[in-house]
Amino acid sequence: MATTSDNQTELNNKALLNLEVGPADRILLYLAMGAMKMGGHRYGAFLDAATTAAKFAIYTTYLEQGGNIRKTGFLYHVEPKRVKAIIQEVQEALNKGLSLKTLSSQEPYYLIGLPHLWQELHPWTPGNPRIHTQGLMASERQQIEASLPDDLPPARLLDLFEFMDLIKVLHVKSQEHLSPDQRMPLSDALTEHIKFRLLYSDTVLQIDSPLLTMPLFALARTAHSPKGPRERAFTMIEDVARFFSLMQAWVAKEPYVMRALEVFDVDPAKKDEALAELDKLLQDWADKYHQDDGDPMVLQLAAGNREFEV
Amino acid sequence: MATTSDNQTELNNKALLNLEVGPADRILLYLAMGAMKMGGHRYGAFLDAATTAAKFAIYTTYLEQGGNIRKTGFLYHVEPKRVKAIIQEVQEALNKGLSLKTLSSQEPYYLIGLPHLWQELHPWTPGNPRIHTQGLMASERQQIEASLPDDLPPARLLDLFEFMDLIKVLHVKSQEHLSPDQRMPLSDALTEHIKFRLLYSDTVLQIDSPLLTMPLFALARTAHSPKGPRERAFTMIEDVARFFSLMQAWVAKEPYVMRALEVFDVDPAKKDEALAELDKLLQDWADKYHQDDGDPMVLQLAAGNREFEV
Structure with missing residues (x-):
């Protein structure tokens, strides 16, 4: 499924990009698609990151204009009152040593952090049952266990409630480094989003069986590493x-x-x-x-078919 | 002034970029600074462009998910109702053959279009007065004209009202290709923003003189070309x-x-x-x-000091 969807992604990306698009808009489009579709970031996270970037542009202009709020406002067509609020917000963030990693190139923390946390909180050692669910006969449990992939990480299976609790713990951890006003409550919709992303990325498997009244969840990878x-x-x-x-x-x-x-x-x-x-x-x-004690340098190149006019 | 400000820009950009910033956020920061500070785009224009890009990401996902609004919503943590509205909006834009040039790499149209329009509507031919303002004696007019730079384009000077009228005409023209809901009214604040940008970029000169009760404005360049x-x-x-x-x-x-x-x-x-x-x-x-009838290819490279870890 992942492969089909990825190929499909490329097709649609290409179709859209045949639109008449300016270079700056093209960069934004590629970036939105990369961060949201490939990176698993929320729509809101991308918009927040873009807004933060624009606020930084306003803040540095304000410094360059000798702290002139009116002039800064004229330059970007922003009300002086709004400029003032933006300056304060950025200054506070800088004072707090804010780390501007809204969109890390890796996925959101709640996706990356899960495999480690699951293995830590619900470890499994060979010889023990992977399934702790009540109400199953030993033979039924073994039948489900036999149906699981061989290469699962050493973590036991969770029922829906345990899985949801794990998402809660993960969410709390992912908010720890944020300032109170940046924190998001874990709504039902956000829980569903996280659950969906974990299944969609094959980090977690959902186990459905006629023997079960509720699905079980298995950790499928030791790391949420993109493939x-x-x-x-x-x-x-x-x-x-x-x-x-x-x-x-x-x-x-x-x-x-x-x-x-x-x-x-x-x-x-x-x-x-x-x-x-x-x-x-x-x-x-x-x-x-190259000389071992020389100045650090880097070269970055891409070459390929010329699809747009240069 | 432009040079000081540009050097200053670099300094501040560098200071900010010593923050701990992830690569996707770094791209947004560079882009916001490029589009707003160098390109003269409004704060709102940058945010609109980022939002449009994110909506396109949602739209292509919706297509890939076989038109499943619920699934698309889960993936990006967007309410189904909102997803539906976004899909409609993008589809309408695509049907209308929308050109996605919110942030062209060049400056906004109202900045680029001015020199041409000014020369067309208010031409000046050598031997005639550049200043039409009433209430000046010929000697006073000549004194002001003598103080002007030698290399002005063939356009006469405008008083404040004429200059504001020109901005109005320009604004109407710049809105022509937009759909009605994308159009912006020309508020006083937007007029001030445009006027400020034109002066700031040295495309227009403001002429103040004790002989004048109101400043005059001179077109200083035949094209609003970045330098x-x-x-x-x-x-x-x-x-x-x-x-x-x-x-x-x-x-x-x-x-x-x-x-x-x-x-x-x-x-x-x-x-x-x-x-x-x-x-x-x-x-x-x-x-x-290289072979003249070969396949078109392109190579893009940058090399320099390695300032961030690779």
């Missing part, structure tokens, strides 16, 4: 952030920054050869100049 | 969008896509040499494989 296209999507976000950061240095004309854009047409029969040669050229070049 | 760091900022946004697009293809494992990340340390005395050699390597490589 396949999702893992690549995280790498992509990290690469883009690094590329963006290098380009910021280029805009500021910092020394020792290089930007290159090559636009060219290649014989279809030679494309593989060309890219393989490029790969080798870059590695040889980096090896040639 | 210096601002021009580089636009290039940066375009480069990042292209890099992001190549990485999307890499995530989807499309053929003929290459991603490279080289992490290395270089003798400080050899950094210039290393980058110059890299530049030459890339150009030679592209020249070697």
Whole structure:
């Protein structure tokens, strides 16, 4: 299922991106799709992160304008009262040493944290039953256990109530580093969202059986680690952030920054050869100049078919 | 002034970015600063663009989930009613052939369009007075005209009312391609924002003189073209969008896509040499494989100091 859905994702992404889209909007689209579809972030989390970024832009402008709230407001078409509130909010966040990891490239904490917590709170050791549910005969229990995958982590199965309790503990832990006004209550809808995401990502398996009156839940992985296209999507976000950061240095004309854009047409029969040669050229070049006690440098490159006008 | 402010911008950007920031948040921060500070977009325009991107992510998920509104809602923690409204909104936009250029890499239309409109509506031909203001003696008029820069475009000066009228015409034009619910009324605050941006970007000069009871306004450039760091900022946004697009293809494992990340340390005395050699390597490589009737390809690279952990 995951694979079909991922392929489908690509198709739809491509269809949408045939729209006439400006470059800044394109970056936002890719980012929203990466963070929400691949990363499992809530709609609200993405909007919060975007709003926070815009507030930082306002805050730095305010500093540059010598603390002139009116001028800052004019520049971005924001009421002075609103500018004032934004400045206060950002300053408080900075004073508190806020960590701006609203959208970490990894999934939300409540997804990453589950496997560890489950194994810690509900461990299982070989030889013991994985299922503690009352009202099952030993043979029924063994029948269900036999139907489970072989490679489950050492954690026992939970019934619906235990699973929901685990989500509650996880939610409380995930809120600990947030300031009180950033915290979200665990509503029924948020519980359903978290449960759905855990099943959807194959981190948790739901076990239904005619022998059971309620489904059971099994931890399926020791880590909520993204696989396949999702893992690549995280790498992509990290690469883009690094590329963006290098380009910021280029805009500021910092020394020792290089930007290159090559636009060219290649014989279809030679494309593989060309890219393989490029790969080798870059590695040889980096090896040639690498010196253990030198200045830390990084190179980030992507090459491929030219789909948009340059 | 522009230069000081730009240098200052870089300083503040760097200070903020020493915060602990995840890669997706870093991309949003760079983008907000680029679009708002360098690009002159409104706070609201950036938030609208981010919201639109997130709605598209919801819409494509809805398609992938076979039109299941409940499931789509669970995935992003959005109420089914809200999902339904978002789907309708995106579908209508797609049906209307919406062009998603909320944040074009260039500045908002009302900034770009002004020089052309001004020259068209208020042309000036040499030998005629540039100032039409009543109540000035010819000598006074000439004195003010003599104080103007030599290289002004062929457009006459406007008084405050004429300038405000021009902003009105510009605003109406900039709204023409928008659907009625996207249109914004031209409030006094929006007028002030546009006026401020035009002066701030040196596209328009304000002429104050003891001879005048009201300031005059002069068109200072034939095009609202970004200069210096601002021009580089636009290039940066375009480069990042292209890099992001190549990485999307890499995530989807499309053929003929290459991603490279080289992490290395270089003798400080050899950094210039290393980058110059890299530049030459890339150009030679592209020249070697370029063939006029080949498949269109593109390569995007940035290299520089490694400031964040890889």
